[in-house]
Amino acid sequence: MRQGACTVIATILMxxxxxxxxxxxxxxxxxxxxxxxxFKETDGWKTAQxxxxxxxxxxxxxxxxxxxxxxEAQLTISNQDLKVAQARFQEARAMIRFNRAQQFPTISTxxxxxxxxxxxxxxxxxxxxxxxxxxxxxxxxYELDVWGxxxxxxxxxxxxxxxxxxxxxxxxxxxxxxxxxxxxxxRSADAQKQLLDDTVKAFQGxxxxxxxxxxxxxxxxxxxxxxxxxxxxxxVQDTDVSVERAQFEHAIAILLGKPPAAFTLAPSPLHVExxxxxxxxxxxxxxxxxxxxxxxxxxxxxxxxxxxxxxAFFPTIAVSASAGFEGDSITxxxxxxxxxxxxxxxxxxxxxxxGRRRATSQAAxxxxxxxxxxxxxxxxxxxxxxxxxxxxxxxxxxxxxxxxDATVSAQESLQVFTDRYIGGADPYLQVLxxxxxxxxxxxxxxxxxxxxxxxxxxxxxxxxxxxxxxxLPKVAQLR
Numbered sequence: 001m002r003q004g005a006c007t008v009i010a011t012i013l014m015x016x017x018x019x020x021x022x023x024x025x026x027x028x029x030x031x032x033x034x035x036x037x038x039f040k041e042t043d044g045w046k047t048a049q050x051x052x053x054x055x056x057x058x059x060x061x062x063x064x065x066x067x068x069x070x071x072e073a074q075l076t077i078s079n080q081d082l083k084v085a086q087a088r089f090q091e092a093r094a095m096i097r098f099n100r101a102q103q104f105p106t107i108s109t110x111x112x113x114x115x116x117x118x119x120x121x122x123x124x125x126x127x128x129x130x131x132x133x134x135x136x137x138x139x140x141x142y143e144l145d146v147w148g149x150x151x152x153x154x155x156x157x158x159x160x161x162x163x164x165x166x167x168x169x170x171x172x173x174x175x176x177x178x179x180x181x182x183x184x185x186x187r188s189a190d191a192q193k194q195l196l197d198d199t200v201k202a203f204q205g206x207x208x209x210x211x212x213x214x215x216x217x218x219x220x221x222x223x224x225x226x227x228x229x230x231x232x233x234x235x236v237q238d239t240d241v242s243v244e245r246a247q248f249e250h251a252i253a254i255l256l257g258k259p260p261a262a263f264t265l266a267p268s269p270l271h272v273e274x275x276x277x278x279x280x281x282x283x284x285x286x287x288x289x290x291x292x293x294x295x296x297x298x299x300x301x302x303x304x305x306x307x308x309x310x311x312a313f314f315p316t317i318a319v320s321a322s323a324g325f326e327g328d329s330i331t332x333x334x335x336x337x338x339x340x341x342x343x344x345x346x347x348x349x350x351x352x353x354x355g356r357r358r359a360t361s362q363a364a365x366x367x368x369x370x371x372x373x374x375x376x377x378x379x380x381x382x383x384x385x386x387x388x389x390x391x392x393x394x395x396x397x398x399x400x401x402x403x404x405d406a407t408v409s410a411q412e413s414l415q416v417f418t419d420r421y422i423g424g425a426d427p428y429l430q431v432l433x434x435x436x437x438x439x440x441x442x443x444x445x446x447x448x449x450x451x452x453x454x455x456x457x458x459x460x461x462x463x464x465x466x467x468x469x470x471x472l473p474k475v476a477q478l479r
Contacts, residue, residue, distance in 0.1 A: 021148030022314065023307020026300050029372045031379045037281050039383075041390035059465045060180050062275045063456075067268070068183050071256065075179050076172075078257035085171040092161040096478055099157045102150045105142035109324075111135065134333040137324035144318065144345075149311035156304035159297045162472050166294035169467055173290060175255060177461035181454055182251045187270035188450035189245035194269045195446060196238035199439055203231040206418075206435070210428060223428040230432055234439070270449060274456040279390055279463060282383055288464035289382050293472060295375040302368040309364040312357045315349035382462065389459035396452045403444050410438040 034040075060072045076082070114133045145151055207227040213219035253263035286292055323341035327333035350357070414434040420426040460466075 020146070021151065021307060022310045023148070023152065024303060026303040028296060029299060029375060031286070031376050034282065037283050039279050039282060039387055039390055041387050041394060057466055059460050060176060062277075062460075063180070063272065063453075064275075065183075065272065067265075068180060071183065071252065072176055072179060074256045075175060079175055079255055080257055082168075082172055082175055085168040089161070089164045089168050092157070092164040093478055096154065096157045096161055099150075099153045102143065102153065103145065105140050105319075108139050110137060110139075132328050132330075133326070134328070134330055135324065135326040136333070137322055137326075140319075140321040142319045143316060146317050147311040147314045149308055152304040152307040152311070156301045156308070158475055158478055159301040159304065161478050163294040163297035163301065165473050166290040166297060169290035169471070170294060173461055173465045173467065176465070177457055179252060179255045180457045182248045182255070184270060184450060184453040184457065186245055186248040186252065186265065187268060188446060188453075189241050189248065190267045191269035191271070191446045191449075192443060193238065193241045193245065193267065195439075195442055196234060196241060199234055199442075200231065200238055203227070203234055203435070206431070207231050209422070218424065219428065226428055226432055230435060270446070270453065272453075273449075274393070274452045277393075277456060277459055277463070279386060279459070282386075285382050285386070285464070286379065287469045288467060289378075290464065290467050292375070292378050292382055293469050295371070295378040297472075299368070299371045299375050302364070302371045306361070306364045306368055309357070309361040312350075312360065315347045317345060317347050319343070319345050385462035386459065389455045389462055392455040393452065393459065396448055396455060400445075400448045400452065403441065403448050407438075407441040407445050410434070410441040414438045 058069075058072070060068055112133070112135050116131050116133055143150065207224070207230075210219055210223040210227040214221055214224050249263070249265050250260040252265065253260045256263065280288075286296075321341070321343035323339070323343075325334050325338045326340055327335065327338040332338055414431070414437075417426055417430045417434040421428055421431045
């Protein structure tokens, strides 16, 4: 008996030692690259100093706005979408433990006590008897991972967990960027509101001027009507800005996990200049974008699925064992002669399945091709986003200086036409035209600054927000 058991154990060990991994070995797919590892839009773009780089993690601190920093900190702990992503990551980690359990034997027991009476009408038997059946069995089953199916399943779940961790970082980056974007849009609305408030006061003064001149007989009544129309039109614009501001305030409240009625942000006009941001090299995006990292990890996962599908063509080898005690009464249940045991390997091979395994294998190969294409497309999209925002910042910086010059000229023109109107040299229509042009240029000033701030946020987001692939949880951390 002992010799037979030793033979079985030796056979099992030989099978384990001979175990192999069927399926392809993973290699990161290539991606489309430019002849030179540099962004096209960095030509002519000023090189940033090391101090101009955004902070890793808390990248929003580069804007130097204490209110924004406080809001971003609240989002980290209160946003509901972020909590969903965190829960998905914990779910993926649990699946690693679930799949790794297949690497160990399953042991079960089913104790039972029964009173058994044989039927008096059984065929071929004329006697009846009543007996007891007291059983305490322990069953063991274990699949030998000869072809690597279980190991690949565990590896696939680890790669999915890493991809889910990158998804979490992608969600976090997107939400923090959305908050910063909405914040600067709101502050831009505050700046427009302040500008229009000041303009309304100036136009009220102009209306008083035309009224005084009309009452003194120095100007026609049409001047008063024109000045009043200009004032009322500007008041409409002033009121309309509040709609946009309210919408951004509500959006920020939702990002912070609060109902809009419970959140208020005091007005504070946008006045900061956008920071200088270093774009680095295109090749660095592979390490700095969490969405690219997630796509790459899912390519590795789909590669494991090819091996799992191929393992199905080989026999499944398992070891099963059963041992315990069985007696016909409680007095002899646990006696040594009541012991029983059985152990031995088994192999199961599918001889015909009408092409099911082949179809599964082909589906795994097709899924791999799809994930590779998705990985490459994600990388191309990331490169486009960086180029787009580099171009926007470069062009808007030039446009901002041109707009400032235009605004100064418009204000000078307004002053000249106002003085000439007061002196009776020009009609009030010239003043109205100059007022409209000056206001439009001042509003353009604010709008260009808004667009520059938005492009800065989007560039930081496109660059990964200071994240890099080394922050993905390692295999040891996923156990």
